[in-house]
Amino acid sequence: MTLKNRRHKAGSHKRVDQCIFRTSQEMTNQGRAMHRNHFILACLFALLTSMFSIAYGQPSPTPEPETYVIQPGDTLSSIASRYNTTVRALAAENGITNTEQIYWGQRIRIPAAQPQDDSPTPEPTGSAAPTEAATVIPATSTETQVPTSESSPTAIETLEAAATQAAPIATFSYGIEANLLGQNKEAVATMVRELGVGWVKQVVHWRDMEFVPGDISFAELDSVVDALEAEEVNILLTITSAPDWARSIQEEEGPPDDFADFGRFMTAVANRYAGRMHAYQIWNEPNIRNRWRSNEHAIGAAPYVELLQQGYNAVKAADPDAQIVTAGLAVTGFNDALNAQPGAAVNAVDDRVFLAGMYAAGVTNYADAIGAHPIGWANPPDARCCEPAEGVETHYENHSFYFLHTIEDYRQVQTANNDLTTPLWVTRFAWGTSEDIGQVDEANIFVSYTDLIEQAHYTTRAFEIGRELGYIGPMFAYNLNGCQASGRDGFSSCYYSFISITGSPRPVFGAVQAAITDSLVPDQTEVTEPVNLTSTPQAEATAEVSQ
Incomplete structure (x- = not known):
């Protein structure tokens, strides 16, 4: 039993004891029969409430999710392992549609600890070779790192949906x-x-x-x-x-x-x-x-x-x-x-x-x-x-x-x-x-x-x-x-x-x-x-x- 439940149990017993004591006093008062009946019913309700609380415990408020700022070298898999959660839970909590792509400096919310995913997202594979970047289009090499999964269009659809619910934040204009x-x-x-x-x-x-x-x-x-x-x-x-x-x-x-x-x-x-x-x-x-x-x-x-x-x-x-x-x-x-x-x-x-x-x-x-x-x-x-x-x-x-x-x-x-x-x-x-x-x-x-x-x-x-x-x-x-x-x-x-x-x-x-x-x-x-x-x-x- 947690400390919080132990305190709740003691409080419940106190309410029942007070009820029994007050009911005894009312029973000596011949002029208040109606109040006595009411108190008996109240005591029965308090007793049932106490028994239920002792058996099941009092639900605790949902804590605010912890946050983490992504550092170079992090992956969702490594973060999930560190916080005893899953890649799927991290992605769902933060609206991440492409689990292979997170950003240094990005702040994410950490969901409650969960059993580890039986099939974690694999680490990206591929190689990256340095190239002399061209002026207009610098990455001329085709040996850039290739994600192992395609990004879902859900992200842009979500953003577009949000944009339809509010006025545009920018004034579009043609330029050259x-x-x-x-x-x-x-x-x-x-x-x-x-x-x-x-x-x-x-x-x-x-x-x-x-x-x-x-x-x-x-x-x-x-x-x-x-x-x-x-x-x-x-x-x-x-x-x-x-x-x-x-x-x-x-x-x-x-x-x-x-x-x-x-x-x-x-x-x-x-x-x-x-x-x-x-x-x-x-x-x-x-x-x-x-x-x-x-x-x-x-x-x-x-x-x-x-x-x-x-x-x-x-x-x-x-x-x-x-x-x-x-x-x-x-x-x-x-x-x-x-x-x-x-x-x-x-x-x-x-x-x-x-x-x-x-x-x-x-x-x-x-x-x-x-x-x-x-x-x-x-x-x-x-x-x-x-x-x-x-x-x-x-x-x-x-x-x-x-x-x-x-x-x-x-x-x-x-x-x-x-x-x-x-x-x-x-x-x-x-x-x-x-x-x-x-x-x-x-x-x-x-x-x-x-x-x-x-x-x-x-x-x-x-x-x-x-x-x-x-x-x-x-x-x-x-x-x-x-x-x-x-x-x-x-x-x-x-x-x-x-x-x-x-x-x-x-x-x-x-x-x-x-x-x-x-x-x-x-x-x-x-x-x-x-x-x-x-x-x-x-x-x-x-x-x-x-x-």
């Missing part, structure tokens, strides 16, 4: 990533107007603006802002890549050794464009080495959030209405940061793991929106891992290769961190094609699986999905003019360009233009005829200088 630096800016801005998007993303490298500390060259960016402002479009400025003087290592791209240097730069930029720049994205793909090479700051979510904090505070002090968007992460299933030895070189952190780590580091304190780069590779936008579409021979084996799966997984990370109010901004998504370009190198082989019409349909369908979800803000297709202005992305940006290598619009231009203008669904959009532009990029937007 364009490069106006070193171009005929008025001609490119005219193409933006012809396309009809409401937002334009321009990537700016800090290293190209501040060659000497404190001496910032604004002339080129001024002309970009002027041209886009004339067309009345909103501007998202993505700022990345510290100058050499701010870094103790000059290889590849990376953050400054002293994050305060970035804060000072952002203060100058935000002051200059206050009221004109609508949003700033702080850095580009900080989860891979060639974007975050540093002797002072390891690749990781916590260092990135420290940099983000500097940018956020600087911008908000100068221009409180400007939105701050977190860096779009490189979609890569590779994660050699896990269990890496101190001082060992790290090539990448899985973007899902990195995002969960950002939440653990307090990202919502320093951002108005979460950036995402759900590149589609050659997989249709509605597809989920891991069955290849017809003609797709590689880059289908991991969730990271799927547009919709990436969005779902990011939303699941948000949900696990009780964040249903911060919108996702899709700051880069794309399907490339080599149909009108020719043979491709092995690193970009997947663009040969997609033709021009598929590129058009996939892009417009992706926009439609984003518009329907309710938590997606502006979406920026990559890219408008990569064949003419590749910048640091190199020639690979041409595969994704809305304008062909000859300067004529590809079918994707007309498809998106029609979707914006007429709100057509992809299968009703005519994409076979080129669109007439008032100015041809070949004639007017030829690069003046190489970015």
Whole structure:
């Protein structure tokens, strides 16, 4: 018998004894026969209640479930074993549909102890090999870790159901990533107007603006802002890549050794464009080495959030209405940061793991929106891992290769961190094609699986999905003019360009233009005829200088 039941038994005996004593007193009072009968009945009831409580015990209140923050190396199986529960119970308690995929920094509830599952979920199998991450689509290796079970669509259906019960948390808008630096800016801005998007993303490298500390060259960016402002479009400025003087290592791209240097730069930029720049994205793909090479700051979510904090505070002090968007992460299933030895070189952190780590580091304190780069590779936008579409021979084996799966997984990370109010901004998504370009190198082989019409349909369908979800803000297709202005992305940006290598619009231009203008669904959009532009990029937007 528990201590609580022993106390309850003693209390029951006390109530019965008191009842018997009071009944004896009433029996001596000849004038209260009615009260005596009532007391006898009450005593019988108390006696029965006492006997029942002694036999069965008093139910105790249900305790609040214990919580646990997932650490690197954890699996649901190992957590279940540690807390004497089961994988099935953990998944049910936390609404986890894919038991093979949990996130570092995710907080889960621990259900009451249960007998161990006779058939526990097996550990994931597969191998992961490091690769040199490409600029646009970094995980070029097909040897990424492959989950052993497919993710159920229940998660996104649950989120969609929740979205229908409340007002959307984000204002969806069509956007395009364009490069106006070193171009005929008025001609490119005219193409933006012809396309009809409401937002334009321009990537700016800090290293190209501040060659000497404190001496910032604004002339080129001024002309970009002027041209886009004339067309009345909103501007998202993505700022990345510290100058050499701010870094103790000059290889590849990376953050400054002293994050305060970035804060000072952002203060100058935000002051200059206050009221004109609508949003700033702080850095580009900080989860891979060639974007975050540093002797002072390891690749990781916590260092990135420290940099983000500097940018956020600087911008908000100068221009409180400007939105701050977190860096779009490189979609890569590779994660050699896990269990890496101190001082060992790290090539990448899985973007899902990195995002969960950002939440653990307090990202919502320093951002108005979460950036995402759900590149589609050659997989249709509605597809989920891991069955290849017809003609797709590689880059289908991991969730990271799927547009919709990436969005779902990011939303699941948000949900696990009780964040249903911060919108996702899709700051880069794309399907490339080599149909009108020719043979491709092995690193970009997947663009040969997609033709021009598929590129058009996939892009417009992706926009439609984003518009329907309710938590997606502006979406920026990559890219408008990569064949003419590749910048640091190199020639690979041409595969994704809305304008062909000859300067004529590809079918994707007309498809998106029609979707914006007429709100057509992809299968009703005519994409076979080129669109007439008032100015041809070949004639007017030829690069003046190489970015």
